[in-house]
Amino acid sequence: MDKYLEMIRIRFLMMLAYRTNYYTGILIYSINIGAYYFLWSAIYGEKDAIEGMSVIQMSTYVAVAWMARAFYFNNIDREMAAEIKEGKVAVELIRPYNYLGMKTMQGLGEGVFRLFFFSVPGMVIVSFIFPLQFSADLTTWLFFAVSILLSFFINTQINLLTGITTFFLFNNTGLIRAKRVVIDLFSGLLIPISFFPNWAQDILKYLPFQGISYVPSMIFTNSFSNNEAIQAIILQGVWVIILVIPIQILWVIAKKQLIIQGG
Amino acid sequence: MFYIRIFFQYVAQYMKTRMQYRADLFVEIFSDLLFQAVNLIFILVVFGHTNLLGGWTRDEIIFIYGFFLVPYALFSSFFNIWDFNERYIVKGELDRILTRPIHSLFQIVLERMELESLFGAVTGIAVMFYAGNSLGLKLSWADPFLFLLFVLGGMLVYGGIFIMIACISFWADARTSIMPMMYNIGNYGRYPVDIYNSVIRFVLTWVLPFAFVGVYPAAFFLGKEEWFLYSFLTPVIGIVFFGISILIWNSGVKRYRGAGN
Amino acid sequence: MKDAITVRNLKKEFKAYSSRSGLKGAFRDLLTRNYKIVPAVNDISFNVKQGEMVGYIGENGAGKSTTIKMLTGILTPTSGGVIVNGMNPHRDREKFVSTIGVVFGQRSQLWWDIAVQESFRLLKKVYKVSDEQYESHMAHVIKTLDIEPLLDKPVRKLSLGQRMRCELAAALIHNPPLLFLDEPTIGLDVLVKLRIREFLKEINKKYNTTILLTTHDLTDIEALCERVVMLDDGKVIYDGALKSLKEKWGEGKEIEFQFLEEVELADLNKITASSEVKWEKDEKKAIFTAVVEDDDELISLLIAKVVAALKIKDINIKETSTEEIIRNIYDRGIS
Ligand SMILES: Nc1ncnc2c1ncn2[C@@H]1O[C@H](COP(=O)(O)OP(=O)(O)OP(=O)(O)O)[C@@H](O)[C@H]1O
Numbered sequence A: 001m002d003k004y005l006e007m008i009r010i011r012f013l014m015m016l017a018y019r020t021n022y023y024t025g026i027l028i029y030s031i032n033i034g035a036y037y038f039l040w041s042a043i044y045g046e047k048d049a050i051e052g053m054s055v056i057q058m059s060t061y062v063a064v065a066w067m068a069r070a071f072y073f074n075n076i077d078r079e080m081a082a083e084i085k086e087g088k089v090a091v092e093l094i095r096p097y098n099y100l101g102m103k104t105m106q107g108l109g110e111g112v113f114r115l116f117f118f119s120v121p122g123m124v125i126v127s128f129i130f131p132l133q134f135s136a137d138l139t140t141w142l143f144f145a146v147s148i149l150l151s152f153f154i155n156t157q158i159n160l161l162t163g164i165t166t167f168f169l170f171n172n173t174g175l176i177r178a179k180r181v182v183i184d185l186f187s188g189l190l191i192p193i194s195f196f197p198n199w200a201q202d203i204l205k206y207l208p209f210q211g212i213s214y215v216p217s218m219i220f221t222n223s224f225s226n227n228e229a230i231q232a233i234i235l236q237g238v239w240v241i242i243l244v245i246p247i248q249i250l251w252v253i254a255k256k257q258l259i260i261q262g263g
Numbered sequence B: 001m002f003y004i005r006i007f008f009q010y011v012a013q014y015m016k017t018r019m020q021y022r023a024d025l026f027v028e029i030f031s032d033l034l035f036q037a038v039n040l041i042f043i044l045v046v047f048g049h050t051n052l053l054g055g056w057t058r059d060e061i062i063f064i065y066g067f068f069l070v071p072y073a074l075f076s077s078f079f080n081i082w083d084f085n086e087r088y089i090v091k092g093e094l095d096r097i098l099t100r101p102i103h104s105l106f107q108i109v110l111e112r113m114e115l116e117s118l119f120g121a122v123t124g125i126a127v128m129f130y131a132g133n134s135l136g137l138k139l140s141w142a143d144p145f146l147f148l149l150f151v152l153g154g155m156l157v158y159g160g161i162f163i164m165i166a167c168i169s170f171w172a173d174a175r176t177s178i179m180p181m182m183y184n185i186g187n188y189g190r191y192p193v194d195i196y197n198s199v200i201r202f203v204l205t206w207v208l209p210f211a212f213v214g215v216y217p218a219a220f221f222l223g224k225e226e227w228f229l230y231s232f233l234t235p236v237i238g239i240v241f242f243g244i245s246i247l248i249w250n251s252g253v254k255r256y257r258g259a260g261n
Numbered sequence C: 001m002k003d004a005i006t007v008r009n010l011k012k013e014f015k016a017y018s019s020r021s022g023l024k025g026a027f028r029d030l031l032t033r034n035y036k037i038v039p040a041v042n043d044i045s046f047n048v049k050q051g052e053m054v055g056y057i058g059e060n061g062a063g064k065s066t067t068i069k070m071l072t073g074i075l076t077p078t079s080g081g082v083i084v085n086g087m088n089p090h091r092d093r094e095k096f097v098s099t100i101g102v103v104f105g106q107r108s109q110l111w112w113d114i115a116v117q118e119s120f121r122l123l124k125k126v127y128k129v130s131d132e133q134y135e136s137h138m139a140h141v142i143k144t145l146d147i148e149p150l151l152d153k154p155v156r157k158l159s160l161g162q163r164m165r166c167e168l169a170a171a172l173i174h175n176p177p178l179l180f181l182d183e184p185t186i187g188l189d190v191l192v193k194l195r196i197r198e199f200l201k202e203i204n205k206k207y208n209t210t211i212l213l214t215t216h217d218l219t220d221i222e223a224l225c226e227r228v229v230m231l232d233d234g235k236v237i238y239d240g241a242l243k244s245l246k247e248k249w250g251e252g253k254e255i256e257f258q259f260l261e262e263v264e265l266a267d268l269n270k271i272t273a274s275s276e277v278k279w280e281k282d283e284k285k286a287i288f289t290a291v292v293e294d295d296d297e298l299i300s301l302l303i304a305k306v307v308a309a310l311k312i313k314d315i316n317i318k319e320t321s322t323e324e325i326i327r328n329i330y331d332r333g334i335s
């Protein structure tokens, strides 16, 4: 366990070294949030509520969705692709740890860093500029905390899956990019899932993506009742468990391939 | 003249290498298409809940998006220098560039071009025709020429901004993530700027003039006369921003410190 | 003859950032960072004449590459003047670089993904070389460097020695009158090294090409350069003929004796008491070394004395190698 904690710490220090990222990053995320805020204000126009969400809930949704993205988002799929192509993975495999676990911990180190240096101050700044609504209810915060941790795991697992495909595809930068685009849309970052037409919602229900952004954001904005929140979190947890299966299968096949081809 | 010849030399070279990896090419074009589709889906879903967006109809918004795709495609084909800092500064590839008798920025443009992105222009024009058709827009003889002029202006705006951001690497030695995020901001030129508050509108018009890549020039073809002045400013802003970016680049290269071995 | 390179009081300073240690240090770095100004090249001056081959040597980090980068227009000097081929390298960069060729041994100048000959063809256009010029000149270069069979391979698939020969050919496409080579023989085997040296000598003779060369392999310098410029800590500490460097700092000659009988150092000292000589003994091999001034008279006198007194198994007269001289200078500095 020690070595995994150490990995989190090292990532944390590495992120600190790239300090200019955070001065500019917060500013630019704020602009991003701002633009969506205005877009949604224009969409709402005179309406009080769409799909049961008020304008204020909507702007809070946008803000928290983006700031949570700073936490769960990472590039470990691209890093894996690079490491696999450069043949470094073979070296990683003989080290005394689980490669995928290590990658996850690196992502977590990065995420924790961004949570404290990016998301939290960013959220404070954004709340001065735009009218947001924070819940006074402790259970909401508790649910939210559990939920974004789970969204981190779902997103990271999907990244691991995409990263492993590098073993089988000659070049997967296109795939990685496509995955990112799909996640931004289907996770509910750009539009809450409840805004989609019903048939689309029915399909999305059976996909893991809404666990990444939609669920924690809906919890944060109090758009879910307690019951709905608990159900959604359980569903997130189920997805975390389900996703372990394809990762392990692909990983075993990939390792076999690595041995045969010599990386 | 020399530069044009060199340009085609590089294009020929590029084609040769790309054709070796045709599968990559398709995946790349496909993921571009996917990205464009996601943005269209966003517009469609949003208009499932409202009829007007700050006074603009669905088809008008789609038309603006279609227009935006064309200068954006040109931009991403030739000014794809988002990894300038890592590749040229940190790894010191600029050393090589600087020992060759062609303007350094031009060489980088040549080396980094990604012609497959031009495919986006086709999508863009198709989207414009679809939207223009449902809006009943008419094409006059001058339109194609103005379209070309505005598209080039928009490309220069985009190119100018990204070159300026790349130039930061000459002064600051830390890696910055401005570049990828700027792609996000660039997207706001796609929506009518009158839905934003006046500060953002000002920024998108004069500071980071992304509005000149989408809504302003597109407004001309949509016949929105109150925006015509801005539409015709497009090439001017493009030339001004691009010109400034070249000046900054030239003085930045003087400060290049090389990569320690 | 006109000077190919003129360097006056050239200086280049770098800001070196240092990061504080530990988590707390990293947080402080977030706000302010420590840096100090390091002079990499500190007030150097020298000239190189057209047609000269000059070896530019010095320890790691002495500032050799930095100088070359300023001479080739890659870096701007902090202060001082550089005139190369009659131009200011940085200001007139685009015009200037067509008159020079550059090879950085540590870094490829060729395009990684494309075949070598495609690179050549592109460079030919870039340097505006006519077909006739190219044919007559490059055919020869390709033959001498023996890279014909490599031409259709992409650069990334070449071995180091193969790549380096191609790099050299690429730097010569426009047949420049001045060639900068920064560690061109790093990591190469003896045969490739020899071939490259022969080739450089040849173009120097044929086209009167000026060559400035940095290397850590002093045999390169001995084979190619009459003149060396030695750099230490950003300062020129020696500039002159390689020969006089040897004469000045070569510590005389060493004569090694092995004897058939048991001999003590004291005996030898007694025998040669009248000469200026220092005796050393290698206990294990029973080799006695006499260190004397490099003077033929003195040496033969000494040998005569020893031979007259003792039975000899083997004698060996050794000159101090350039390597040793340079090592001594690096160790002790010039005093
Ligand atoms: N881009 C840079 N930024 C900061 N310091 C640098 C940079 N380039 C070089 N230096 C420093 O300048 C000094 C001289 O470096 P230079 O590369 O010129 O040495 P060198 O003589 O070529 O050494 P070597 O034999 O190892 O190649 C070194 O102390 C180095 O750390």
Ligand SMILES: [Mg+2]
Pocket: B261, C064, C065, C066, C182
């Ligand atoms: Mg060096």
